[in-house]
Amino acid sequence: MDFRKEIERRRTFGIISHPDAGKTTLTEKLLLFGGAIQEAGAVKSNKIKKGATSDFMEIERQRGISVSTSVLAFHYKDKKINILDTPGHKDFAEDTFRTLTAVDSVIVVIDVAKGVEEQTEKLVSVCRMRHIPIIVFINKLDREGKDAFDLMDEVEKKLGLSVTPLSFPIGMGYDFQGIYNIWEKNINLFSGDSRKNIEETIAISDLNHPDLDQLIGAAPASRLREELDLIQEVYPPFDRDAYLEGRLQPVFFGSALNNFGVRELLDCFIDIAPPPRPKESDTRVVDPQEGKMTGFVFKIHANMDPKHRDRLAFVKIVSGTFERNRPYIHVRQQKALKFSSPNAFFAEKKEVVDVSYAGDIVGLHDTGNFKIGDTLTEGEQLNFRGIPSFSPEHFRYINNADPLKAKQLEKGIDQLMDEGVAQLFTLEMNGRKVIGTVGALQYEVIQYRLEHEYGAKCTYENFPAYKACWVKADDPKNEEFKEFSRIKHKFLATDKFGQLVFLADSAFSVQMTQDKYPSVKLRFTSEEI
Missing domain, CATH: 3.30.70.3280 (Peptide chain release factor 3, domain III)
Structure with missing residues (x-):
C-alpha cells in the first residue's frame, strides 16, 4: 500500500471529559469492539479483577482516575485508529491540553445525569479555538438523567457548539429500551446485560412500519416518531464539511458500561472523522502528505516499564514516514539522532515498529535529549507551535x-x-x-x-x-x-x-x-x- 493511502487510513483522536463521565470506560469498549482486547476492564471496581487498559499506572488503578494520557492503537475495518485517553481531573489538565495538540479530532463524553461540567467547558473551548472536529457522546443512558433535548440545548449553550443528533434514545433510565441510529437507520435494542458484547440490531428503514410498534411498544414507538420529526425540524442535517471545519458537532447517545451505542459511534467515526490534518509551524503549514518526516514531542513519560527505568518521548508524526535506524535532526539541539527501537503503543504494552506514518504516535527511548515541544525533521529548520506550558499555581x-x-x-x-x-x-x-x-x-x-x-x-x-x-x-x-x-x-x-x-x-x-x-x-x- 502506498504511503498516501496509509496516511488516509489513519484516525488519531482524543477522548475528553469531566472526571467520572465514563471516558476511560468508553476507551475500553472502543478497544473491545475494535477486537483489540477480549474483555473490557473496570476503572474502579472491587468485583472486577481486570483494570482498565488505558489506566496502567498503579496509582491510577488505586484511585480510579486517569492521571496521565495513555496512547492505544488498533485496527478496525481497514482503518488504523490511535486513541489518546486523557485525564479528566483538573489537576492533570496540562497533560490533556498538550495532548490536544497531537489529535486530529476529539470525542467529548458527557454524563446524562450531570450534563455539561466545568472541566468539559474548559477542554472544549481549547478544541474550538483550534477548530478541532468534535463528536459528542452522551453516556450512562441506562441511568436516570436529563431529557435528551434538554441535554442538547445545554451542550449548545454551555459549550458554544452547534449540534445535530446522529442517534437518539428510546426512553431513558428505567424506561430505556435502546437507540434509534439516525446515521444507519436501524434500531439497537437494549437487554441490560453488560456481559453481551454486541446487542441486537434491527434495520428499520420505514419508521411508520407496524414492526416498530411490535418491537418497542405502541406508546414508545409513537413518541419516537414525534421526537425524530422534531429533530428534523430543529436541527440541521449532518454536513461532513461543517463537522471537519468545527462548525457542526454530531451527537451520539449510549451506555459505555453496557457496550451500548459504542459500535454505532465507532462505525460513524471511521466514516466521518478526518485523516491526519496539516499543522502550522513557525515557518509554514506542514501537510501530512509531504514526503519528508516532521514530528514533535507532546509528552514525556519516565518509567513506562519500572523494571528498565526507561524514559519515553511521545512523538506525533506530522508528515512523511518515520523509519527505524534513520537519522533525524533534533532542531533545538541541532544534532542528528537515530532510534533503534521506536515503539508503537497499546497502553503500557509496546512493540518495536520499522515504519510509522503521519498521524501515528511513536515512543522514542530518551536519555535526556528531549523536552516537551521539541521538533524532529529530516533537516528543515522549523518548530511546531501551540504546545502550551503553564505557570504553576x-x-x-x-x-x-x-x-x-x-x-x-x-x-x-x-x-x-x-x-x-x-x-x-x-x-x-x-x-x-x-x-x-x-x-x-x-x-x-x-x-x-x-x-x-x-x-x-x-x-x-x-x-x-x-x-x-x-x-x-x-x-x-x-x-x-x-x-x-x-x-x-x-x-x-x-x-x-x-x-x-x-x-x-x-x-x-x-x-x-x-x-x-x-x-x-x-x-x-x-x-x-
Whole structure:
C-alpha cells in the first residue's frame, strides 16, 4: 500500500471529559469492539479483577482516575485508529491540553445525569479555538438523567457548539429500551446485560412500519416518531464539511458500561472523522502528505516499564514516514539522532515498529535529549507551535525523608519534572528545592511515584508563593536589576534550565515589581532564553 493511502487510513483522536463521565470506560469498549482486547476492564471496581487498559499506572488503578494520557492503537475495518485517553481531573489538565495538540479530532463524553461540567467547558473551548472536529457522546443512558433535548440545548449553550443528533434514545433510565441510529437507520435494542458484547440490531428503514410498534411498544414507538420529526425540524442535517471545519458537532447517545451505542459511534467515526490534518509551524503549514518526516514531542513519560527505568518521548508524526535506524535532526539541539527501537503503543504494552506514518504516535527511548515541544525533521529548520506550558499555581518545599536515598530522590525528581507534570525551582538564598504544580493532586502522584518507581521518600512543606514569573532583564548589569535582585533575593530561584524565576507572594507583589522595575520583564510561562 502506498504511503498516501496509509496516511488516509489513519484516525488519531482524543477522548475528553469531566472526571467520572465514563471516558476511560468508553476507551475500553472502543478497544473491545475494535477486537483489540477480549474483555473490557473496570476503572474502579472491587468485583472486577481486570483494570482498565488505558489506566496502567498503579496509582491510577488505586484511585480510579486517569492521571496521565495513555496512547492505544488498533485496527478496525481497514482503518488504523490511535486513541489518546486523557485525564479528566483538573489537576492533570496540562497533560490533556498538550495532548490536544497531537489529535486530529476529539470525542467529548458527557454524563446524562450531570450534563455539561466545568472541566468539559474548559477542554472544549481549547478544541474550538483550534477548530478541532468534535463528536459528542452522551453516556450512562441506562441511568436516570436529563431529557435528551434538554441535554442538547445545554451542550449548545454551555459549550458554544452547534449540534445535530446522529442517534437518539428510546426512553431513558428505567424506561430505556435502546437507540434509534439516525446515521444507519436501524434500531439497537437494549437487554441490560453488560456481559453481551454486541446487542441486537434491527434495520428499520420505514419508521411508520407496524414492526416498530411490535418491537418497542405502541406508546414508545409513537413518541419516537414525534421526537425524530422534531429533530428534523430543529436541527440541521449532518454536513461532513461543517463537522471537519468545527462548525457542526454530531451527537451520539449510549451506555459505555453496557457496550451500548459504542459500535454505532465507532462505525460513524471511521466514516466521518478526518485523516491526519496539516499543522502550522513557525515557518509554514506542514501537510501530512509531504514526503519528508516532521514530528514533535507532546509528552514525556519516565518509567513506562519500572523494571528498565526507561524514559519515553511521545512523538506525533506530522508528515512523511518515520523509519527505524534513520537519522533525524533534533532542531533545538541541532544534532542528528537515530532510534533503534521506536515503539508503537497499546497502553503500557509496546512493540518495536520499522515504519510509522503521519498521524501515528511513536515512543522514542530518551536519555535526556528531549523536552516537551521539541521538533524532529529530516533537516528543515522549523518548530511546531501551540504546545502550551503553564505557570504553576501551587508551591511546596520538597524534603528528603530518607537520607540514604538522596541520589534516587534527585534522579526521580529530575525525570518526573521532564514529563512536564510539575516544575522544579532551586532557591538562590539557600539552595532549597521548591516544586510548583498546576494542581494540588500532582504532589500526591509525585510522592507515590518517587517511592514506588525510584525507592525514594519525600515530604512537603508549604511555600508561600502566588505565581512563578520568569525574569528577563534588559541589562543584567544595570542598577535597577541589581536592586531588584537584592530586594527580592529570598523569592528568587532558578528553574531546571538555569533560568531566573521570581516566586511572587501575591498579585500585588507582581504589579509593584513591574511598576518599580520597568526594565525587568516578567513572563508567566517558561521558554528557554
